Amino acid sequence: DVKVTQSSRYLVKRTGEKVFLECVQDMDHENMFWYRQDPGLGLRLIYFSYDVKMKEKGDIPEGYSVSREKKERFSLILESASTNQTSMYLCASSLPMSGRAYEQYFGPGTRLTVT
Amino acid sequence: TQLLEQSPQFLSIQEGENLTVYCNSSSVFSSLQWYRQEPGEGPVLLVTVVTGGEVKKLKRLTFQFGDARKDSSLHITAAQPGDTGLYLCAGDWLDNDMRFGAGTRLTVKP
Numbered sequence: 001d002v003k004v005t006q007s008s009r010y011l012v013k014r015t016g017e018k019v020f021l022e023c024v025q026d027m028d029h030e031n032m033f034w035y036r037q038d039p040g041l042g043l044r045l046i047y048f049s050y051d052v053k054m055k056e057k058g059d060i061p062e063g064y065s066v067s068r069e070k071k072e073r074f075s076l077i078l079e080s081a082s083t084n085q086t087s088m089y090l091c092a093s094s095l096p097m098s099g100r101a102y103e104q105y106f107g108p109g110t111r112l113t114v115t
Numbered sequence: 116t117q118l119l120e121q122s123p124q125f126l127s128i129q130e131g132e133n134l135t136v137y138c139n140s141s142s143v144f145s146s147l148q149w150y151r152q153e154p155g156e157g158p159v160l161l162v163t164v165v166t167g168g169e170v171k172k173l174k175r176l177t178f179q180f181g182d183a184r185k186d187s188s189l190h191i192t193a194a195q196p197g198d199t200g201l202y203l204c205a206g207d208w209l210d211n212d213m214r215f216g217a218g219t220r221l222t223v224k225p
Contacts, residue, residue: 004157035215040124042203042217043158059214090157102146102207106157 003027004107006091012113019078021110023091031094032074033104034058034066036087043090049074050096081114088112119206121216129224131193136219138204139186145207147187149178152201152218194223 007022025032031050035043035058045058047066055066063085067075074093078085088111092104120139128134138147146165150158162171164180164187171178175198177190191198201220207213 040217043205043215045214092157102148102205102213103160103163104148104158104205105160106150109155109157 004091004093004105006089006107006110008110009108010111010113012115013078013081014115015082017078017081017114019081019112019114021076021078021089021091021112023074023076023093023107024072025074025091025093025105026072027093027105028071029093029105030071030096032068033092033094034064034074034076035090035092036060036085037090037109038087046076081112083114086112086114119204119214119216121202121204121219123219124217125220125222127222127224128194130195132223133190133192134194134221135188135190136202136221137186137188138206138216140206140208141185142208143184144180144187145209147180147184147204147206149187149189150203150205152203154200158201158203191221194221196223196225199223 004025033048034046037043044060049055049068065077088109090109091107094104122137148163149161152158162178167182167184169180175192179188201218203218205215
């Protein structure tokens with residue numbers, strides 16, 4: 001079974017702090033994704049990566065950056081956390097575009113609260 | 116930007132009842148996925164549909180892809196409390212845009 005793990009289930013940070021969310025997958029997937037999920041808005045794509053050191057902006061990249069130094073690890077960085085970044089953050093991975101790119105496997109999520 | 120609509124937004128039923136939830140777009144999908152998300156967890160992939168008119172079954176769940184590949188439905192027979200969760204559809208279109216719907220939150224009462 002594919003396993004996607006996220007570094008924290010719950011996180012509380014203060015406004016202005018730098019926040020790191022880490023995601024690791026064990027199935028050698030090329031694609032990795034970061035989403036945020038808010039009530040009534042569904043999942044919104046922040047960034048995705050289709051290879052090591054490659055990244056593409058999603059629908060809502062403002063205020064976020066990402067890093068992918070190794071194939072299995074994809075990090076989301078909030079440079080200066082703000083209260084409107086309080087949300088559930090979900091990481092996912094999938095096989096490459098030529099295959100089943102849209103069948104994504106998700107981690108359990110990190111519920112981030114910024115106070 | 117493509118739009119993907121799910122209905123109903125909320126659904127509360129008694130154990131043993133049948134239900135259908137819907138996922139619609141104004142554009143043709145290349146493929147469509149259904150996921151179920153339980154509280155406090157990430158979504159779990161249930162099925163992918165690709166061919167217009169395709170029907171897939173997963174125990175008591177039946178997934179149908181519209182002939183025109185613009186819509187899909189998920190039908191649950193004899194719902195159980197364990198079916199409670201958020202049902203999400205996700206579609207990708209011919210221009211490689213991909214997005215999730217807002218979901219249908221299902222509650223099945225014992």
